Amino acid sequence: MTTHISPESRSLLFCSQIRELESFGKTQQTEYSLMQKAGIAAARLAAGILQEKHLPVLIIAGPGNNGGDACETAARLAMMGWHCTLLMYGEPGKYSEDTKKSYTFASELPLTLQGYQDLSDILSTRWALIIDGLFGIGLTRDMDEHYAELINGINKLTVRSDTAVLALDLPSGINPDTGDFTNTQMLAIRADYTLTFIANKPGLHTAYGKDFAGKVFVDDLGIQVSKIPESRCLLIEVDIEADMLALSSLRRLPNTHKGHYGHVLIIGGVQGMSGACLLAGRSALLAGAGKVSIGFLDAAASFDALHPEIMCKNIRDFTVTNEVLVAGPGMGTSHEAKKILQDMLRKNTPIVIDADALNLIAAEPELQVVLRQKTSPVILTPHPLEAARLLGKSITQIQHDRLSAAKQLATTFNAIVILKGAGSIVSNPNGDILINTTGNPGLSTGGTGDVLAGLCGALLAQGMPTIEAAKFATWIHGKAADELVDSGIGPIGLCAGELPQAIRNILNRLVRQSDFPSQRQRPV
Ligand SMILES: NC(=O)C1=CN([C@@H]2O[C@H](COP(=O)(O)OP(=O)(O)OC[C@H]3O[C@@H](n4cnc5c(N)ncnc54)[C@H](OP(=O)(O)O)[C@@H]3O)[C@@H](O)[C@H]2O)[C@@H](O)CC1
Ligand SMILES: Nc1ncnc2c1ncn2[C@@H]1O[C@H](COP(=O)(O)OP(=O)(O)O)[C@@H](O)[C@H]1O
């Protein structure tokens, strides 16, 4: 589901930073405690989701302060006239002071209190809304069978009914920093909405977190903005005003020619894999590159029947000068491929490295040395398996902490990295992180990565700075898939070859919307 975020909540904070803010917030004297503010905000959102009154709402309260948020939410909803059942999984005797207060407040109001012994009744009731206040950022270890039974029961109940689920702070079981499960049991409550407190969190936007959080809302609980630590982790949203400078590289002045928009050379396409190069080439062409060539490793297609504009040759017949290279689509991992890649890495031109070129680099320390020494722009576009090979890890290790993996790749290879997959991560070698907000599972089909690589090449060729090219390419690629799905093309059956036209529409719209002076001068 799409994430709805305000510009301020693009900043993503890690758990340690949230804890600092929480401690600071507690020292601020305000009419309401943080927990009360969380409960008020959650009750308002719940009422907005439900709209009709008098529907049964289940609120689950866990043993910690997330449970306190739940008690406070239940109390506020009960005061507003909702039929609330508060399912208690914590022991009030062990509660924090704030949670005790919220629990006492709730227990004095007309709502039904139940415990884990009532689970079978709970699971046979039809709820309009379930509010998950089981665990928040304090869950760090595996759960015992009571919790497992509850989470599995709730997920089974909601998957086959129209019950909505609102998670407080986090879907219980999801790691706020990484988006992986907090537990080896892979247990988490699947939510349709998450109201997260104090600040937005990376784990809600990538990996399993993206599946389990649903639509994300952020409430800062009124903690003074000046105290919010500067975040080195942001969500990618394209904002015409803020991105004006980067988008200005796409501007087309009247007195220009194709040479101003760069030449992209795609390198790959061994026998049986030439489609990958065609997809990358078509993507580069429709994304605005002045010229596009494909250098095939095996016998070259004489031309691309769909886009005869693309020049097709054998790679050995090319003299590379100042082209932007996109190496890897359908390249294979032969000795010949390695030699060509080594040659290309030595050129002082920008390069996008994808697919088999990444696999070759993973397998050949010599290529790694050449890559690290490059001074011209480099974008690496690994999917999790390619990232795993590059770092000598397993896919599970990569997906366990996608942000750290992207950062490690960027520092190790001194390159901009796009770690692909749901919630793609873009990192630079300084460890700054961007998480993409666009894209959908319609992209889980062969060839979409080739289209991304071609798009990166085209943006570099048009003069966009490397990090901006990686950011815009990732966002636009996902946005193109989202727009295709909105128009009924996908998610089922969306084809990689359909993306370039949607990408072209978006690029032209962005350029129009940013209303550059050169365009204002033109007669309409
Ligand atoms: N403080 C405030 O003012 C504010 C706090 N806020 C809210 O508080 C949340 C953080 O609260 P939290 O630190 O209490 O953590 P939480 O996620 O509720 O869980 C920890 C509890 O679970 C227990 N536990 C852990 N693992 C377990 C397991 N496997 N199986 C069983 N038990 C397990 C653990 O027990 P222990 O490890 O101590 O034995 C502890 O009791 C945060 O996400 C936000 O929602 C906001 O309202 C802002 C204001
Ligand atoms: N479930 C998903 N949600 C969002 N994006 C996805 C999803 N599945 C795949 N993608 C995107 O699709 C592209 C797939 O690239 P890749 O795995 O290299 O495919 P191929 O090698 O077939 O071209 C990446 O940009 C990735 O981020």
Ligand SMILES: [K+]
């Ligand atoms: K929760």
